[in-house]
Amino acid sequence: MGAFSVVTAPEETCPHCGSRIRRGVQFKYGALWANRYAVGDPVEWGVGDAGEPARLVQVMGDPEPCPVCGDEPEWVYDIVVRDGVIVSVERGTSDPYVGSDDYVVVLEQ
Template sequence: MGMYNILLLDQVEGCPQCGLGKTRYVQFGFGALALKEYRVGDDLEWGSLDRGEPGLRHVAVFGTGLNCVDCDYGCDDDFRIDVKSDVIVSAVVDDGTLDYLSQGHHYWLVLER
């Protein structure tokens, strides 16, 4: 997806292969695309190379899990990142129920304006 951002996601269970890797790295394309690292609770930045729209009440953003940084174990989990008023409020493994392409743009879905 070209430029993107990263969400660092702390998880209780480590990587299934090496047991380390308690931080999951999830790539997403929303906000100013600046290879910036975020955590849940952070405000999204805007202002250059923006993708999406700032200030929406509730958006679901599709994220792609990256390989374990300790052992490179392949992760094929997709994530659902919920953003409310430009704050990342949660991220969970996506359950496949949202159609991220249904609003005509890639990988983010307005749930409430």
């Protein structure tokens, strides 16, 4: 039972070991009881919810270590949730989230 959920990012190359990997990305939006998501899954609600449902939301995600070498990258991920469904997980920066609650930015109510 963690206070965050995890979504599996699309395949990428680890900058440290060069392996093709699919890492987990931790985030806080929706129910917070260690849900495991893939792109295309609807966000679940009902337990320790973070944020509120909206039409278009961008959530900052923290990368989990490379499953091959354990390297922890310094970048963050942008998780886009449209109409309650995770539509993309891509590398981003923390800039859009400065001052936001729980690193969630509502783009469309």
